[in-house]
Amino acid sequence: MTEKIVLAYSGGLDTSVACKWLQETHGYEVHCLTVDLGNLPDIEGARLRGDEAGAVEVELADAKEDFLNYFVFPALQANALYQGEYPLATALGRPLIAKLLVDKARAVGATAVAHGCTGKGNDQVRLDIAISTLAPDLKIIGTARENEMSRDAALAYAAEHGITVRQTAEAPYSTDENLWGRSVECGELEDPWAEPPADVWEWTRNIEDTPADAVTLEVTFEQGVPVAIDDERLDPVTLVQRLSDLGGEHGVGRIDMVEDRVVGIKSREVYEAPAAVILIAAHKQLEQLTLSKAQHRMKARVADEYADLVYGGHWFSAHHRDLAAYVQSSQQDVNGTVRIQLHRGNLRTLGKQADHSLYSKELATYGDDDLFDQKAAQGFIKLHGLAVQVQAHRQLLQDKRDPLHLAAPPREDD
Numbered sequence: 065m066t067e068k069i070v071l072a073y074s075g076g077l078d079t080s081v082a083c084k085w086l087q088e089t090h091g092y093e094v095h096c097l098t099v100d101l102g103n104l105p106d107i108e109g110a111r112l113r114g115d116e117a118g119a120v121e122v123e124l125a126d127a128k129e130d131f132l133n134y135f136v137f138p139a140l141q142a143n144a145l146y147q148g149e150y151p152l153a154t155a156l157g158r159p160l161i162a163k164l165l166v167d168k169a170r171a172v173g174a175t176a177v178a179h180g181c182t183g184k185g186n187d188q189v190r191l192d193i194a195i196s197t198l199a200p201d202l203k204i205i206g207t208a209r210e211n212e213m214s215r216d217a218a219l220a221y222a223a224e225h226g227i228t229v230r231q232t233a234e235a236p237y238s239t240d241e242n243l244w245g246r247s248v249e250c251g252e253l254e255d256p257w258a259e260p261p262a263d264v265w266e267w268t269r270n271i272e273d274t275p276a277d278a279v280t281l282e283v284t285f286e287q288g289v290p291v292a293i294d295d296e297r298l299d300p301v302t303l304v305q306r307l308s309d310l311g312g313e314h315g316v317g318r319i320d321m322v323e324d325r326v327v328g329i330k331s332r333e334v335y336e337a338p339a340a341v342i343l344i345a346a347h348k349q350l351e352q353l354t355l356s357k358a359q360h361r362m363k364a365r366v367a368d369e370y371a372d373l374v375y376g377g378h379w380f381s382a383h384h385r386d387l388a389a390y391v392q393s394s395q396q397d398v399n400g401t402v403r404i405q406l407h408r409g410n411l412r413t414l415g416k417q418a419d420h421s422l423y424s425k426e427l428a429t430y431g432d433d434d435l436f437d438q439k440a441a442q443g444f445i446k447l448h449g450l451a452v453q454v455q456a457h458r459q460l461l462q463d464k465r466d467p468l469h470l471a472a473p474p475r476e477d478d
């Protein structure tokens with residue numbers, strides 16, 4: 065009996081060729097799965113090319129809402145930014161794609177899954193780890209890793225096998241898009257000294273093309289999850305899409321970084337992630353009102369750890385479960401609204417309020433209604449500095465090298 069394989073299928077040149085190639089070289093019956101995370105694939109074109117490439121089916125899975133609810137919003141609650149900058153759009157999508165590939169493999173009784181990720185990137189790491197964690201019995205074929213076809217070879221292969229490829233100019237970059245952001249790499253970006261060419265930007269305007277007038281908006285969160293813009297409750301997809309459009313219009317959300325890939329390569333990457341940038345900024349502002357100092361400190365550490373594990377493809381891990389439990393628990397009182405202004409590529413927060421804010425005007429004020437006991441400060445400072453002072457007198461001040469310059473400098477006439 066012919067064995068079945070489920071192919072992660074975008075409908076472009078590479079995965080159409082992969083579809084045919086899996087039949088020809090491995091003898092598989094190919095089931096194509098296209099996962100929509102908000103990247104609006106040309107599904108009619110994809111279906112057509114899938115048919116031409118001999119797929120027994122091309123299934124489109126609309127995973128936009130699940131992507132936001134179960135992958136993006138938990139990462140937002142964590143304020144997850146890889147190496148402090150990248151909101152992880154591509155990385156967050158991979159475990160969901162892996163899960164849907166496995167579900168599909170089970171549904172059709174496939175013995176293998178395939179994807180077209182290259183052998184130098186992070187995406188193969190994420191997909192392979194997730195798939196083999198969820199389904200150790202499934203064979204994984206990385207078509208690009210196995211056949212290393214050049215673009216010309218792929219075009220020739222497509223022509224030879226009657227696969228219609230739109231005659232577009234060669235894409236100058238490798239890109240990946242979903243609701244949380246757009247990732248761009250390769251081509252001219254490979255020189256970190258070179259400014260990103262104008263054509264890398266598709267979602268965000270250049271500063272000179274942004275509106276002269278600022279836009280102000282209010283984002284409301286419940287337990288750290290955004291639920292409304294300007295008091296209008298929105299479903300997750302609409303909310304994120306709206307912020308993405310608005311941010312892009314005002315030139316907000318561009319990220320240009322050199323990052324450390326899992327496979328040990330430093331790589332120059334450019335991202336457009338207006339919604340992510342706005343929402344993480346707003347969420348952090350709200351946490352300033354609602355988290356204690358200790359929670360804040362711990363959460364920042366967790367954020368780094370969380371971003372690292374998402375980036376590295378350890379989504380389906382106990383470490384993730386544990387960190388996510390901490391993050392979830394920390395969000396119980398992160399309820400409130402943040403007022404934000406977007407203007408000429410800048411994002412400013414103008415104000416914030418929370419249902420159970422820890423901010424107390426009576427304690428902070430220098431006005432007449434001050435409730436803070438300033439005399440109590442003296443006793444507090446004595447104890448807060450006590451250990452430092454004991455150690456300074458017994459050790460630091462005895463140290464002839466005086467590395468902290470504690471002793472008065474000798475005077476000229478000494």
Ligand code: ARG
Pocket residue numbers: 152153154155186187238239240247248249333
């Ligand atoms: N460097 C980013 C990441 O690892 C983006 C990867 C983009 N993927 C792509 N197929 N172009 O998450």
